Amino acid sequence: MNEVKEQGTRLQFSGNWLIDAGILGFVNLMEDVYGWDLKSNEWKLPVEDVELQGRFFFAFWYKIISETVEQWLNKDNLKKKAFNMSVKEKIISNVLDILKQNKDQIILKTDFQDIPSVKESILCFNKKCKESICNEFQYYKDALNKKYSQNKKTILENLNSISFIAYSEFFTNLSIFNPSTNKSGNESTILELFSKLVCHYSVRNGSDILDKSMNVFLFSADDFHNIYFGSPPTLKKIEDVYRINPTYVLLSVPWSFIKIQENHFFHTNSLENSYHIHRNLQRYKENLQTNRKLLDITWKVVIDFLVERKSDFSLENLHIIEYSSIDPTKQQIQNVEYLSISKLNATLLLDETMRENLNKTIPCNENRKRIKYVWLTEQLCNERPLTPLIVKHVELFIKKRNNNKGKNVTSTPIYLSLGTSLYALMIDANKQKLSINELHFNHDFFMGYSELVDDIKKDVNYIRYASDAFSKCITDENEQDLYILLATIKGNDRNQYLNLLYRILVTSKEELDRKWVSDYAFKNIIKNKNTWTYYGLALILKAIKTCKKK
Amino acid sequence: MDILWFSINTKGDKNMQEEININKVKNHAKESYDRQSGNYKRKLLYNLLAAIRNNDRNKFLNILFANLNAMSKDGEQKSLADDLMTQYENIQGPRFETYAYAIIAGILASDDDNRAPQKNTREVDKNG
Numbered sequence: 001m002n003e004v005k006e007q008g009t010r011l012q013f014s015g016n017w018l019i020d021a022g023i024l025g026f027v028n029l030m031e032d033v034y035g036w037d038l039k040s041n042e043w044k045l046p047v048e049d050v051e052l053q054g055r056f057f058f059a060f061w062y063k064i065i066s067e068t069v070e071q072w073l074n075k076d077n078l079k080k081k082a083f084n085m086s087v088k089e090k091i092i093s094n095v096l097d098i099l100k101q102n103k104d105q106i107i108l109k110t111d112f113q114d115i116p117s118v119k120e121s122i123l124c125f126n127k128k129c130k131e132s133i134c135n136e137f138q139y140y141k142d143a144l145n146k147k148y149s150q151n152k153k154t155i156l157e158n159l160n161s162i163s164f165i166a167y168s169e170f171f172t173n174l175s176i177f178n179p180s181t182n183k184s185g186n187e188s189t190i191l192e193l194f195s196k197l198v199c200h201y202s203v204r205n206g207s208d209i210l211d212k213s214m215n216v217f218l219f220s221a222d223d224f225h226n227i228y229f230g231s232p233p234t235l236k237k238i239e240d241v242y243r244i245n246p247t248y249v250l251l252s253v254p255w256s257f258i259k260i261q262e263n264h265f266f267h268t269n270s271l272e273n274s275y276h277i278h279r280n281l282q283r284y285k286e287n288l289q290t291n292r293k294l295l296d297i298t299w300k301v302v303i304d305f306l307v308e309r310k311s312d313f314s315l316e317n318l319h320i321i322e323y324s325s326i327d328p329t330k331q332q333i334q335n336v337e338y339l340s341i342s343k344l345n346a347t348l349l350l351d352e353t354m355r356e357n358l359n360k361t362i363p364c365n366e367n368r369k370r371i372k373y374v375w376l377t378e379q380l381c382n383e384r385p386l387t388p389l390i391v392k393h394v395e396l397f398i399k400k401r402n403n404n405k406g407k408n409v410t411s412t413p414i415y416l417s418l419g420t421s422l423y424a425l426m427i428d429a430n431k432q433k434l435s436i437n438e439l440h441f442n443h444d445f446f447m448g449y450s451e452l453v454d455d456i457k458k459d460v461n462y463i464r465y466a467s468d469a470f471s472k473c474i475t476d477e478n479e480q481d482l483y484i485l486l487a488t489i490k491g492n493d494r495n496q497y498l499n500l501l502y503r504i505l506v507t508s509k510e511e512l513d514r515k516w517v518s519d520y521a522f523k524n525i526i527k528n529k530n531t532w533t534y535y536g537l538a539l540i541l542k543a544i545k546t547c548k549k550k
Numbered sequence: 551m552d553i554l555w556f557s558i559n560t561k562g563d564k565n566m567q568e569e570i571n572i573n574k575v576k577n578h579a580k581e582s583y584d585r586q587s588g589n590y591k592r593k594l595l596y597n598l599l600a601a602i603r604n605n606d607r608n609k610f611l612n613i614l615f616a617n618l619n620a621m622s623k624d625g626e627q628k629s630l631a632d633d634l635m636t637q638y639e640n641i642q643g644p645r646f647e648t649y650a651y652a653i654i655a656g657i658l659a660s661d662d663d664n665r666a667p668q669k670n671t672r673e674v675d676k677n678g
Contacts, residue, residue, distance in 0.1 A: 521651075
């Protein structure tokens with residue numbers, strides 16, 4: 001039994017994303033504070049190891065306090081008169097420097113096996129933080145903005161009224177972070193409560209229930225809808241199942257997310273993969289300033305890493321947990337999405353050409369003169385069809401071009417991304433072909449859809465020739481016909497589409513080109529009742545793009 | 551389980567058979583109109599397209615048969631007529647559209663008369 005317990009305490013992913021998010025967060029936390037490497041030996045986690053407990057104690061509070069300090073310093077603390085970018089930067093860098101020095105000293109001094117001394121260190125660190133902030137802002141006392149406690153207090157007044165500089169959106173439901181508890185002079189009580197939480201799993205008045213107060217992703221205990229079938233889980237049960245201290249894990253969840261426009265956690269089947277993805281993204285994030293570019297490279301980073309490790313299996317099991325923010329007033333998490341990549345999409349994304357073409361944002365909609373961009377990879381992972389987006393993209397392109405021509409107004413023209421559109425259309429077409437007359441668990445499913453990617457590429461190459469030929473058949477007089485063709489595709493009217501297409505071809509003088517197009521139409525539109533719209537649209541894209549240049 | 555497989559297979563066979571038929575019709579249409587003048591075919595195509603546009607099956611077949619009849623009765627024209635005869639029952643409703651456009655595609659794919667002699671000379675050269 002002991003052996004099993006020892007083995008079980010080695011850090012590894014459990015398969016439950018919430019627990020795994022916590023494990024990754026815990027690793028990140030310990031690495032940030034103590035510089036532990038993932039491969040080092042400290043990661044054997046006996047549940048009742050006192051030293052680890054002490055280290056977690058300090059790391060957690062250090063992280064929360066330093067994050068809160070940074071957050072507060074970045075607020076508009078100073079009124080406009082005294083406000084100066086250089087002043088603000090100077091204050092921030094001064095305070096953060098002091099914090100870092102203090103941290104290193106405290107870690108050297110503290111004996112982590114002795115919990116009271118750890119508590120002492122936390123208090124000492126908090127005190128140092130308060131002092132350094134007070135010192136920096138004392139000079140600007142009269143020019144301070146009231147930004148705290150619902151805009152009633154300045155930063156200095158607020159510092160006097162609280163005990164810990166600790167605020168976390170993630171744990172607003174936890175009693176220790178409640179404003180009524182976090183009052184000045186309450187320091188030791190708060191640490192006592194925290195100690196009970198970590199050691200005795202006492203979340204609320206001695207109960208060890210696992211609900212919203214421990215993690216915002218969960219319901220509160222009253223809202224558990226399946227109460228008749230099973231009561232909400234408790235921390236003790238989690239310990240029994242996963243054989244780790246659940247509070248370490250659950251309190252570390254926030255540090256597994258990385259903010260790229262929204263907060264993302266990339267859950268794979270192994271801790272190592274998730275950890276390295278997180279690291280790589282973090283590194284890119286520090287180097288790249290614009291968020292937009294980061295969004296583009298995210299998939300490159302994730303998929304390149306997984307391909308490098310030859311873990312196709314991981315990509316199929318990649319889940320992305322995403323939320324935009326946490327509403328502090330309602331204490332509610334906002335816009336949570338759970339994305340997963342199906343086997344089919346994983347096959348597509350693992351191919352480099354396919355990924356290059358899909359990993360793009362295309363302009364699709366216009367709302368109040370602002371163009372809305374859509375990221376195709378995300379749509380694909382969300383199992384949404386790409387074709388409607390391509391239709392919108394083409395329509396927007398035509399609209400913008402016509403606007404520019406008629407009024408001579410130079411609103412920003414948009415670029416019709418031909419390659420991306422063709423790939424998107426063919427992916428949809430080939431996916432739909434798979435579903436016709438086929439069972440779900442067919443031969444392709446078990447072979448990992450080996451032919452699908454080749455089929456898509458073949459289609460795209462064929463279409464490139466055909467659409468090239470078609471654009472040569474189009475004259476300036478035919479331009480209007482292109483828009484009618486587009487309308488027939490939207491209306492799913494195959495007869496009208498083919499009729500108009502052949503009328504254009506019959507009038508065309510390019511004999512070789514029209515034979516190409518006719519051949520293409522015969523194979524992909526006439527004989528293909530189910531997915532003709534994709535091929536029909538793909539055929540006319542190039543002509544739409546080039547018709548005004550002639 | 552046997553019944554299930556059976557039903558899938560027959561469905562596949564049916565589709566396959568239909569595809570073969572369509573290809574056949576297209577190829578025969580191409581062969582029938584090879585070496586006809588471009589303008590002549592263009593006029594015919596306009597008329598046929600107008601008939602398909604209105605989903606007028608009778609008019610379409612009427613024009614096509616009249617045209618085939620007017621041409622010299624080679625083997626190729628006969629084979630297209632034969633096809634249409636055998637498929638007459640099939641070419642109805644939604645299927646009519648498919649067959650009709652297959653014929654159009656076939657006619658469009660045929661060589662014009664100004665090209666045909668060149669082909670022949672090449673063949674003669676090779677033989678020679």
